Amino acid sequence: MSLLKSVSFLACLLITTSAVHAETLRIGLPSEATSVDPHFHNLNPNNQVAAHIYDSLIGQDESQRLLPGLATEWTALDDTTWEFKLRENVTFHDGSPFTADDVLCSFERAPNVPNSPSSFSLYTRGKTLTKIDDYTIRITTENPYPLMANEVSTIFIVSKASGCDATTAEFNSGDAAIGTGPFELSVYKPGETITLKRNDGYWGKAPIWESVELIPVKSAPSRVAALLAGDVDMIAGVPTTDIETIKGRDGIALSQGLSNLVVYLHMDQFRDASPFVKAKDGGAITNPLKDRRVRLAISKAINREAIVERVMEGVAVPAGQLLPEGFFGVSSKLSPLEYDPEGAKALLKEAGYGDGFALTIHGPNDRYVNDAQIAEAIAQMLTRIGIETEVETMPRSIYFKRASRGGENDLPEFSFILVGWGADSGEASNPLKALVHSYDADAGFGSSNRGRYANPKADALIEKALRTVDDGKRQDLLAQVTELAMEDVAIIPLHYQVNTWALREGLNYTPRSDEHTRAADVGK
Numbered sequence: 001m002s003l004l005k006s007v008s009f010l011a012c013l014l015i016t017t018s019a020v021h022a023e024t025l026r027i028g029l030p031s032e033a034t035s036v037d038p039h040f041h042n043l044n045p046n047n048q049v050a051a052h053i054y055d056s057l058i059g060q061d062e063s064q065r066l067l068p069g070l071a072t073e074w075t076a077l078d079d080t081t082w083e084f085k086l087r088e089n090v091t092f093h094d095g096s097p098f099t100a101d102d103v104l105c106s107f108e109r110a111p112n113v114p115n116s117p118s119s120f121s122l123y124t125r126g127k128t129l130t131k132i133d134d135y136t137i138r139i140t141t142e143n144p145y146p147l148m149a150n151e152v153s154t155i156f157i158v159s160k161a162s163g164c165d166a167t168t169a170e171f172n173s174g175d176a177a178i179g180t181g182p183f184e185l186s187v188y189k190p191g192e193t194i195t196l197k198r199n200d201g202y203w204g205k206a207p208i209w210e211s212v213e214l215i216p217v218k219s220a221p222s223r224v225a226a227l228l229a230g231d232v233d234m235i236a237g238v239p240t241t242d243i244e245t246i247k248g249r250d251g252i253a254l255s256q257g258l259s260n261l262v263v264y265l266h267m268d269q270f271r272d273a274s275p276f277v278k279a280k281d282g283g284a285i286t287n288p289l290k291d292r293r294v295r296l297a298i299s300k301a302i303n304r305e306a307i308v309e310r311v312m313e314g315v316a317v318p319a320g321q322l323l324p325e326g327f328f329g330v331s332s333k334l335s336p337l338e339y340d341p342e343g344a345k346a347l348l349k350e351a352g353y354g355d356g357f358a359l360t361i362h363g364p365n366d367r368y369v370n371d372a373q374i375a376e377a378i379a380q381m382l383t384r385i386g387i388e389t390e391v392e393t394m395p396r397s398i399y400f401k402r403a404s405r406g407g408e409n410d411l412p413e414f415s416f417i418l419v420g421w422g423a424d425s426g427e428a429s430n431p432l433k434a435l436v437h438s439y440d441a442d443a444g445f446g447s448s449n450r451g452r453y454a455n456p457k458a459d460a461l462i463e464k465a466l467r468t469v470d471d472g473k474r475q476d477l478l479a480q481v482t483e484l485a486m487e488d489v490a491i492i493p494l495h496y497q498v499n500t501w502a503l504r505e506g507l508n509y510t511p512r513s514d515e516h517t518r519a520a521d522v523g524k
Contacts, residue, residue: 023210025519028223030237031367032216034117034397036188037171038156038179039110042118042447043400044261044422045367047154048516049214052196054156054179057084057103058149062512062521064260064426066149070098070157070180079144079469084152086135090203092159093184100131105164106157111444113168117400118448122433123151123425125444143467146474150425182207182520191216196519205520212519218366227252227502234507236517237369238500240313246502255501257511260327261422262319262431263368265361265378265492267295268415270452275407276360276415280388288353289415289451295489297347301385302378303339308495311373315500319493321482322421322431329428329465329478334486336493344385356386362403363418365393369497375418378494403450412450420497421448422515428478432462436485453490 031045038050057071071084090098107129111121126145130138139148158164159178166176177185182204183196194214198207215232217223220239224246226232238246238254246252267289268274274287288294304318317324318336348354361379365372372393379389393399406413423430438454439446445459446452458481465477485491499515506524509517 024213025209025211025234025522026213026215026232027517027519027522028215028217028226028232028235029517030216030218030220030223030369031396032191032218033194034400035168035172036174036177036185036194037113037168038158039106039113039120040116040168040171041400042116042120042154042424043396044515047424047514048518049194050156051181051516051518052183052212052214052520053177053181053185054158055181056153056156057086058153060153060426060514062257062510064423064513066153069153070103071152074149074152076148077138080141082139082145082148083132084137084139086137087203088135090180091201092162092180093178093199094159094162096159096161098157098180099134100137101134101160102157102164103137104129104131105160107155109158109164110155115168115401117404118434119441119444120155121441121444122430122447123154123444125442127151144469145467146469146471147425147427147429147466150427150430154424183212186211207520208524209519209522214519224502227504230504234501234503234509234517234522236499236501238502240315240370240500243313243315243500251505253503253505253507255503255509255511256315257499257513258317258324259422259497259499259515260323260426260513261368261420261497261515262322262324263316263371263374263418263420263494263497264319264322264435265298265494266417266419266435266449266451266453267298267492268412268451269295270454274415275413276362278358280356280358282358285357287415288351288357291351292489293347293351294353295492297344297351297385298382298387299337299489299492300340300344300347301381301387302337302492302494303381304336304494305339307374307377311370311377312495315498316369316495317498319495321486321493322435322491323423323428324496327423327427328471329432329475329482331479331482333479333483341381341385348386354386356388358388358390359416360390360392360414361416361418362399362414363391363393364396364399367396367399368418368420371418374494378418404448412452414450417450419448419450424514426513428482429462429465432458432478432481432485433466436481436490437462451491453485453488455484455488455490458484458488458490 033049059067059069170176187195320336437445461481468474
């Protein structure tokens with residue numbers, strides 16, 4: 001059995017002594033949404049909350065296979081035109097009817113939310129929406145676009161009457177947070193809770209829970225303690241250090257599955273003088289991260305196996321590309337780079353940095369499993385090869401804004417960052433468009449390319465793949481550009497997360513590859 005297959009499992013041993021709350025489900029989450037505006041920030045914690053309140057035209061199951069949503073069917077009429085038949089007799093939470101007008105204005109709003117740390121523009125640009133009638137729309141593109149359905153599935157639909165012209169603040173107040181989803185927003189208290197109530201008029205399968213409390217509990221030990229004390233019924237992000245203990249404990253169930261989320265490093269590849277890269281004496285230095293040999297040296301200096309075994313307690317898979325085995329567009333030729341500190345030192349010397357230099361790694365401390373500890377481990381590994389590395393981590397509510405546009409002229413602030421990416425569309429063009437393609441806000445490319453990596457050959461291959469209808473040929477193109485990007489060290493992949501949930505008696509949850517915790521899917 002491959003390492004990948006060995007972690008793609010469910011562990012649902014349901015034995016407990018406490019009674020499940022029959023009407024209210026309380027979930028402890030490791031990361032808090034930065035907004036309930038579904039278009040503000042393309043970030044998993046935000047998207048999973050949005051999925052409770054809003055629907056998209058096309059849904060995704062736990063493996064990210066596409067399902068009918070607010071669209072009952074979709075068809076390619078020709079190479080550049082897709083037609084979507086919309087679901088009739090659907091109402092928003094305020095009782096107003098859902099129609100094509102809501103779709104058109106949602107797609108207009110999604111890429112244009114002010115101050116978005118990571119825009120949804122990579123899914124909407126290049127698409128022209130036309131209303132045929134109240135329950136039929138067409139989307140046209142300049143070139144063939146075979147991934148239309150995948151990308152449409154990422155855009156949540158808001159009400160034209162109450163949401164399309166609303167500000168993020170109006171969503172956060174609850175005034176504009178009106179969707180067609182299985183739950184309605186009752187209360188949003190940042191840092192405390194998001195309270196939802198069941199939408200009894202939901203068009204789909206009705207949730208069994210009358211109400212849901214999504215409670216941010218950033219401290220991993222505190223989440224476990226809350227579950228054991230009965231303060232919550234379910235937790236996401238079970239700390240790796242507690243998994244074995246929880247497995248053997250009566251009254252607790254675990255649900256685990258491999259995530260599509262890759263934890264990786266982005267490096268400043270566009271500034272000659274990078275703000276957090278210095279000579280060892282603190283003086284100015286020409287940015288060494290622009291040199292492929294230095295980037296490769298950094299990658300070789302990282303012991304991925306050690307991070308997985310020691311920091312992640314074995315609950316992760318070393319990564320050699322943007323998505324794990326089994327997802328569309330991955331390369332069969334790539335594997336995690338082997339740990340080679342001596343080779344790393346040789347590359348630094350060859351690049352003219354034999355004496356090393358100094359840098360700071362920035363990262364969040366409340367977004368990914370053990371994120372701060374991962375940054376500390378990487379700093380130690382780099383320091384051993386002569387790159388003196390300091391660590392600065394911060395809450396993600398601060399981190400992503402600074403990482404995206406905290407520098408001069410709204411440029412990315414940091415030089416060397418720890419971050420993660422989950423493929424919302426479930427295939428490789430998603431991270432390639434967002435992380436590897438050159439930054440182009442107008443075209444919707446490179447929306448999270450915070451290192452501003454740029455390679456015209458990679459850009460051309462990505463764009464060619466996006467207009468290649470033949471699945472086999474598109475798979476090959478995506479694999480080819482992935483190989484090119486890894487060879488050029490566009491980013492440095494570290495590992496794929498294995499997501500772990502813990503539940504109380506009588507509850508069950510099928511793990512999702514997109515990392516989402518969705519209350520409507522928690523069963524008894």
